[in-house]
Amino acid sequence: MTAAVLEVPSEPLLDKRPDRRLKRQNRLAWIARHSIAIVLVIMFLTPVVYLVLLSLMTSNQALTSDYWPNTWHPENYVKVFQSTPLPRYLLNTVLYAVTSTVLTLASSIPAAYALAKLKFRGQNALFLLIICVMMLPPQVVTVPLYLMWARYHLTGSLWPLIIPALFGDAFCIFLLRQFLLTIPSEYLDAARVDGCGEWRTLLRVVLPMAKPGIAAAGLFQFFFCWNDYYGPLLYTSENEKAWTLTLGLASFRTVHHVDWNLVTAATVLAMAPLIIIFFFAQRAFVQGITLTGFKG
Amino acid sequence: MTAVRLRRNLTILSFLAPALIGIAVFFVYPLISAVYFSLTKFDLLSVPEWVGLDNYKRMADDPFLLQSVRNTLWMVVVFVPARIIGAIGLSMLLTNLRRGAGFFRTVFYLPALVPPVAATIAFVYLLKPGTGPVNHFLEKIGIDGPLWFNSPAWAKPSLVLLGLWAIGDLMVIFLAAVLGVPESLYEAASLDGANAWHRFKSITLPSIRPVILFAAVTGVIYTLQYFDQAAVAGSIASGQATTGAGISQSFGYPEGSTFTYPLWLYTVGFRYNALGYANALAIALFVVAFIVTLILLRRAKAFSGEES
Numbered sequence: 001m002t003a004a005v006l007e008v009p010s011e012p013l014l015d016k017r018p019d020r021r022l023k024r025q026n027r028l029a030w031i032a033r034h035s036i037a038i039v040l041v042i043m044f045l046t047p048v049v050y051l052v053l054l055s056l057m058t059s060n061q062a063l064t065s066d067y068w069p070n071t072w073h074p075e076n077y078v079k080v081f082q083s084t085p086l087p088r089y090l091l092n093t094v095l096y097a098v099t100s101t102v103l104t105l106a107s108s109i110p111a112a113y114a115l116a117k118l119k120f121r122g123q124n125a126l127f128l129l130i131i132c133v134m135m136l137p138p139q140v141v142t143v144p145l146y147l148m149w150a151r152y153h154l155t156g157s158l159w160p161l162i163i164p165a166l167f168g169d170a171f172c173i174f175l176l177r178q179f180l181l182t183i184p185s186e187y188l189d190a191a192r193v194d195g196c197g198e199w200r201t202l203l204r205v206v207l208p209m210a211k212p213g214i215a216a217a218g219l220f221q222f223f224f225c226w227n228d229y230y231g232p233l234l235y236t237s238e239n240e241k242a243w244t245l246t247l248g249l250a251s252f253r254t255v256h257h258v259d260w261n262l263v264t265a266a267t268v269l270a271m272a273p274l275i276i277i278f279f280f281a282q283r284a285f286v287q288g289i290t291l292t293g294f295k296g
Numbered sequence: 297m298t299a300v301r302l303r304r305n306l307t308i309l310s311f312l313a314p315a316l317i318g319i320a321v322f323f324v325y326p327l328i329s330a331v332y333f334s335l336t337k338f339d340l341l342s343v344p345e346w347v348g349l350d351n352y353k354r355m356a357d358d359p360f361l362l363q364s365v366r367n368t369l370w371m372v373v374v375f376v377p378a379r380i381i382g383a384i385g386l387s388m389l390l391t392n393l394r395r396g397a398g399f400f401r402t403v404f405y406l407p408a409l410v411p412p413v414a415a416t417i418a419f420v421y422l423l424k425p426g427t428g429p430v431n432h433f434l435e436k437i438g439i440d441g442p443l444w445f446n447s448p449a450w451a452k453p454s455l456v457l458l459g460l461w462a463i464g465d466l467m468v469i470f471l472a473a474v475l476g477v478p479e480s481l482y483e484a485a486s487l488d489g490a491n492a493w494h495r496f497k498s499i500t501l502p503s504i505r506p507v508i509l510f511a512a513v514t515g516v517i518y519t520l521q522y523f524d525q526a527a528v529a530g531s532i533a534s535g536q537a538t539t540g541a542g543i544s545q546s547f548g549y550p551e552g553s554t555f556t557y558p559l560w561l562y563t564v565g566f567r568y569n570a571l572g573y574a575n576a577l578a579i580a581l582f583v584v585a586f587i588v589t590l591i592l593l594r595r596a597k598a599f600s601g602e603e604s
Contacts, residue, residue, distance in 0.1 A: 033392055040386075041403045047418045047461065048410070050429060054421070065427035111315035120308045128593060130315075133323045135514075135589040137521035139558045140582040141326035143565050143574050144333065148326070150340070167318025198307050227411040229524040229539070234566075237541040246413040246524075247540040250532060258537045260421070267414040274409045282402070289465050290472040 048271075055265035062260040076265045080252070086266055088241065089248035093270075096158050096232075096244060097225035103165035104172050104221045105214060111168050112176030113202050117188055127177070133170035138230060146234060156239035161231050172217050178291045179213025180206065216288025219281055223274060245270045327582070334576040339569035351576035361577070363552050364560035367452065371522060371556065375456050376515035380508060383466040387474045388496065390467075401471070408464030413539055416528040419458045420445050445533035448553040455525055455554065466511060473507040474500060506595070513592040520585055523562070526554045557581060 054062055055076055057069045080086050114120070115127055149160040183206065191205045207214070229246040236242035249270060252262045278285060334351055336344035355361055386404055390397055407415065423430050423444035431441030442450045477500055485495045528539050530549035536542075544567045548555030561581065565574030 030394070033389060034395070037389060037393060037396075037400050040389075041400065044403050044407055044461065046429075047407070047415070047422055050422060051418045063427070065429070065432050067429045067432075107314035107318070110311040114308055114311035118308055118311070120305070126312070129319060131593065132586070132589060133319060135517050135585060135592070136323065137517065137558065137581055137585050139521055139523070139561050140578045140585070141323065141330060142561070143571050143578060144326035144329035145322065146566075147329075147571075164318065164322055166314065167321065168315035169318075173315060198311070202311075223409070227413070229411075229413050229528075233527075233540075233543070237543075240540070243540055246411060249413055250417060250528070250537050250539045263417065264421075267417055270414050271410045274411070275406065278406075278409050286405075286468055289468040292469065 051264050052268055055261055055268050057261050059259045059261045062264070073261070076261050077269070080262045080265045080269070084252045084262060084266070085240070085243075085248060086245075086252075086269070089243050089245045090269070092158060092236075092242060093226060093244040093246075096161050096228075097222050099162050100165040100225045101218050101222045103162070104169045105218050107166055107168040108172040108176060108217070109207075109210075109214065110202065112173045112180055113206060115173065116177045116180035117183075117185065117206070118198065130170045130173055134174055142234060149235065155235050157242050158236065158244075160235040161225075161228070169221065172221055175217045175220065175288065175291055176210070176213055179216070180210060183209050212284050212287060213291070215281060215284040216291065219277070219285055220288060222277075226270075226274060330575045330578050330582070333572055334579045335572075337570075337572040339571055344572065347572065351573045352580075354573060355576060355580065360552070360555065360560055360563075363548075364555045364557045367553065367555055368519065368522070368557040370452055371455070371519045372516055374452070375459055375519055375522075376512060378456050379459055379463055379466055379515060380511050382460050382463050383470045383511070384474075384504075384508075386463065386467045387471040388500070390471055391474050404467055405464035407462045410462065412462070412524040413528050415458060415462060416525045417532055417539075419454065419461070420529055420532040423454055423457075445529050446550055448551040451529070451533075451550060451553040455529060458525055458529075466515075469511065470504065470507060473504040477503040509595065510592070513588055516588050517585060520581060520588075521558055522556050523558045526556045526559055530554050 050067055053067055053069060056072050056074060057066070057076075058071065058073060061070055115123065115130075145160070146155065149155050154160055154163075187205055187209065188201055191201045196204065227246065228244070232242075232244040232247050236244065237247065240248075245266070249266055250258070250263055252259045252266065333344060335346060335348060337347045337350070338344040390401055390404070393400060410418075422428055425431060425441070425443045425446050428444075430444075434441040444450050444454045481499050481503075482495055485499055490498065527543055527547060531538055531543050531546045534546040534549040536546040536549075544559075544563050547559045547563055557577075558581075561574055561577045564570050564577060
């Protein structure tokens with residue numbers, strides 16, 4: 001398999017040679033590559049398709065090894081809203097993801113701008129510090145932060161997840177800085193010559209040009225919050241009213257058993273928004289991921 | 297002159313203020329407290345009592361710690377390379393597909409969007425020993441499928457499969473790197489008669505080496521904090537089936553095989569309430585993570601460099 005995967009296509013130069021054997025080989029390689037790709041597509045899609053099928057079964061059939069619903073039950077998606085705390089979880093998740101994203105962007109953009117486009121003492125040190133923060137496993141500071149929030153009686157709520165967004169996010173700053181570096185400084189200089197202060201330069205000139213970068217950073221933050229599990233587990237698990245989707249997903253049970261059809265319906269609902277957003281914002285997304293990479 | 301400079305510094309400070317406060321309150325302060333707490337003994341209800349290095353000594357004979365370190369090391373050694381090799385393989389495949397590359401790229405990327413908790417639930421269900429479709433399928437072609445998440449030997453490999461499925465973000469990074477290799481290099485090599493494997497080994501691989509380093513370092517950091525999937529897999533596979541409060545009871549299922557370092561840290565801190573010891577574990581984690589980060593920072597020029 002690896003050999004076929006690593007096959008590099010014939011270069012145009014070689015194509016010009018009227019060598020028939022080579023041509024046949026190339027066609028075989030072409031077929032091999034596409035076959036592998038198609039098998040991989042099936043493997044990548046199966047879990048999601050299976051999940052969707054499961055969510056349309058009766059709760060009894062979901063316990064069997066069937067993968068095709070005997071009878072279709074799209075009403076599971078209504079049921080999961082009516083008979084489980086899902087609406088509450090969903091509301092909490094949206095609340096967390098939206099406020100955190102907006103606040104994080106607002107607090108991170110100025111810092112990213114200063115790091116990318118202004119000169120000041122300790123600039124490099126600060127950037128390295130931000131990389132350190134970014135790389136820090138959250139578990140390292142978990143206990144002291146938990147105690148800090150507990151002191152202010154804010155555990156058991158979403159506040160410990162939202163308040164930090166007011167003070168920038170290392171990854172967001174990093175990503176935005178990388179993007180802002182790609183904006184030519186001449187535009188900024190022109191604005192400054194026209195008498196704009198730094199804040200006005202940022203708001204009037206840089207912001208409109210940085211839209212793709214801001215979109216990418218915003219998407220990442222939104223997705224991070226939406227998927228976040230460790231944070232909500234740490235701070236909200238003691239109060240079910242503050243649970244997010246990730247915490248509540250597997251908790252739909254009757255007295256006798258877990259309603260897997262409802263669990264999977266909720267799971268599908270948890271990932272659907274992300275996939276929809278992705279299809280609308282694919283370009284910003286891919287560009288953003290590329291920005292996080294190493295510039296070699 | 298000084299007034300102008302003061303004003304300029306104040307302006308810069310106004311840009312940086314939120315981030316500086318954030319770093320102080322959510323990084324520096326808790327890090328320093330963690331060092332202090334790691335030298336004390338206390339729980340949620342008591343006051344920290346100074347015990348010196350006792351917590352660190354305790355780490356020497358903590359069988360659960362040993363197990364969790366082993367599990368995390370296993371993940372570092374297997375999970376990280378598997379994901380890097382997988383991502384390089386996929387991006388090579390994608391760059392060589394003439395038809396439908398966009399479609400394939402989107403499909404390979406999609407799983408990376410699925411919330412880890414949801415993906416884990418799906419995988420545990422997919423790989424269920426008795427009723428899961430994967431073992432069902434394997435049975436049909438004459439293979440006796442393993443117990444996957446219910447087997448101490450297969451639980452971690454199952455997590456690797458899950459990680460490979462959600463490989464999209466890493467793949468995109470490698471794809472950009474592979475596409476960035478100048479076409480002229482390949483052409484020259486083709487003239488020299490190099491075959492595909494040769495061209496990959498002597499041109500592609502050296503060109504994307506910085507990206508591999510980046511992926512290795514961030515991969516190790518990611519593995520050091522690997523929590524969600526291990527926690528949820530243990531809970532769902534054990535039949536406890538919750539992702540909310542009380543999940544820590546099924547941490548490590550089966551037989552501690554998915555007990556990663558962060559799970560043990562969480563258990564010590566929030567289940568046993570041994571907060572002093574938990575902070576010692578946290579500091580140990582910090583030291584390791586910091587050393588790994590230093591490898592990247594030594595390359596900080598490439599990392600922070602202006603657009604090339």
